Amino acid sequence: MGKLDLRRIALALAAPVLAIVVALVITCLILLAAGSSVSGFLSTIFSVPAERNVINILNNASILYLSGLAAAIGFRMNLFNIGVEGQYQMAVFTAAVFAAQGWLPGPINVIVSIIVAMLVGAIWASIAGVLKVTRGVSEVISTIMLNAIAVSLTAYLLRKVGVSTGSNLATEEIPRDSWVGGIKLLSGAPNELLGLSVLAVLGGIGYAILLNRSKFGFALRATGTSASAAVASGIDVRRMVVVSLMISGAVAGLIGLPLLFGNSHSYGTTFQAGIGFAGIAVALLGRNNPIGIAFGALLFSYLTEQSNLLEINAQVSPDIVAISQGVIVLAVVIAYEVVRRYRNALEQRQVAAELSTSAPSEATPEATR
């Protein structure tokens, strides 16, 4: 059995490795076709990042990781929460406004703001959930619409409550005693790890426990695997849909917080956007596995950080990395499928071989389907 397990691990790793190689090859082909420098691209991407870049990679990865977790909770239920983007925009805006009021002292203000952000994310996501279970509206479409509405709504509210500083319109600054300091991880780096990136670690652990060690997690996975079987075993699928979308939205509410409390201290027009969509890609890359998503987040964050050097070092547009990232996502799902088919064929052959030694007449590969 030891040999088989080794093969199993090799097969599990084969897909992501294959995908990354394919993505690099395709990226290089595009660069060749566009007449850009392939060697410059490769040497820049694979150069060793400086210490301050390492911190940047970790910071961005922790944010991406939260986004990936949010998407993954939906995926486990076969729900496509495309609305992570809108949920975190709404949540971080509300949290910024709430924290800036300074109603509560220092750390308590932070904790309550985190809860507020999670609540807002959950409520925004629950709209899609309720529409799905009561009206049969596909969550894919409704969350896309809710994303667009969130963008307009936060823009409107920002105009109402925001204060203008130069070209940037932003909410009022959070009181200084509620700022969350950074963690000095590398002595040579001028920048620090965002304090609230610890939320990513907690989120990952919470996700693992929730899914694998709780009754709710079992119901969630059961519903995702087979809704009809879940119904038969007494799981209220409609309730599961709403609740899991709300949990997904609550996690999405955390995405903007490390930056809000550790860096920008206010929510403005320049606040980082687009993390929600990247999170979907990262969750797919990591197959909704808490450790896999971490790898995906680190990989995406690494590629983005390294791409900043492309323009200077190799005269290549950094956008090329977005192509690589997209291709990795597509390639990885295709690779998983290919590996799955290969494994099925392998198992079929094995069973057929075992059957043919005991009862040669009945052995057909079809019997194992």
Added chain:
Amino acid sequence: MTMAPEELRPAGAPSAALVPRRRISIWVWLLVGLVLISAVRVLTGANEVDSAGTMRETVNASVPIALAALAGLWSERAGVVNIGLEGMMILGTIGAGYFGYWYGPWAGIVGAMVFGMIGAALHALATVYFGVDHIVSGVAINIIALGAAAFLADTWFSGLRGGGPTQSPPLDAPLSITLPGISDAMITLQDKHWFIISDLASLVAAVTTQLSSMTVLAVILIVGSALLLWRTGFGLRLRSCGESPVAAESLGVNVYRYKVIAVLTSGAIAGAGGAFIALVSSGIYQNGQTGGRGYIGLAAMIFGNWRPGGLVMGSVLFGYTDALQLRAGGEAVHALLILVAIILLGVAILQFRRGLKIAATTSLVIGVGFAVWFFTTDTVPADFTRMTPYVTTLLVLGLAAQRLRMPAADGLRYRRGQAG
């Protein structure tokens, strides 16, 4: 990852196939719409609600959405959910930018369609041959297309005069048509502000003044697709792949081939939609200029119940709210609030007569809310106008989703030989 959208439908939702219902002609709907809008215009005095300018803007805003929706129709009728429409449109805009700049507008359109088909080929490869989940593949294609367009724009347009890393030099639009006599007469008639007649006149004026030849092309594509998909053997076989690929296979239809044809056509049409945005709407390529119209097109198609006539209605609705915000701003949109309130009251009455008490109450409450909003304010902030199409989509889907019927095998994984 497997998807089973059917299983997640609410248990109480009636299967649409079992509910007999009268079909009301699209013309009746259009007429009712015209009367309502005309009445609102006369009552509120917001003449921009349906001026020729607004109407022309409506046509221009509707065409890319309708093309995206048509692209979605092709793909989903063959059973492939195409959320990558947005990406294919983005590829269309960059294709139109490059070929349009170097070889003229018609080459731009062809280039856009080819670029859209490249994205579609990826989608077909992933979903049809490898059985990848359709939404996953679509999301990936959107990421790739966004990156590819930004990268290519930087590579192609950076050195050009009038161009830059994120935009192309100005592009020539394809030929536009004006019928001089009719156009002027209709504008005069429109300015009289008569009930119904002036509204019709501005409609005619809109389609006889500077009508883009691409709009004509879009109409031909829509009508042609409707005929091809519903009146020919080819169309029947293609749709059978979306309803029951297993049955189609047992009748000798090459399901893979039909799905690939449908997805490629979808990509080409979405690319043409991108070309319209670049060449006709803006006269330039810019990063991010599709602005989510691929998604809106998808919503318009669902709104239109996966039918050509329906998707045109959906696209015009979205195009209209878009145009109104551009042309007339908050006050005209404000006039529409009362229209929404009236429509919702009508829906509530219909639902009540059908015995749907809860749905009727919901519609009534939302309708009254809109009426209150109308009577307590004078204008609608621009941010709210911007979200109108999205809120409309949500409302419409929320109110009508159970009457919609998507192709039975839409989005489901199919493998050759599955029937055994």
